[in-house]
Amino acid sequence: MLAGQGVAGPGLTPTPNAVRAAPATPGALPFKATLRATTHRPRATQLWHYTVRVVDLKGRPIQARARFQIVFAGPSAPPPRRLGSHTFRGSFTGTFQWPRATRGEPLVFQAVVTAKGATRRLSYSVRVR
DSSP states (O other): OEEEOOOOOTTOOOOTTEEEEOOSSTTSSSEEEEEEESOSSOOTTSEEEEEEEEEETTSOBOEEEEEEEEEEOSTTOOOOEEEEEEEEESEEEEEEEOOGGGBTOEEEEEEEEEETTEEEEEEEEEEBO
């Protein structure tokens, strides 16, 4: 995973908060994927916006499916909380409302992206205020 600039979705401004999936070896994946969100420090009970963008190696939007989940960090972490999945072409923008119970917990918002027969997991660290 590399941090870098992504393309802003509706209502999002470009920030260095994008997570870009990078293959372990050049050419290992037939697509590029990014996960962007408004902040790594969202407020509990307020809407938090995120965008997943998937393009082929030439930068053209492609058909993809993303499964979203919350992963709790720590020694006695429960299993991931699955949030659902979406099929889209090019990009998907969604919102999530972080529960009050997650305040201060080290969490990871994940998008497991599948396109062109390959899968890549994008992770975005979050600590709810």
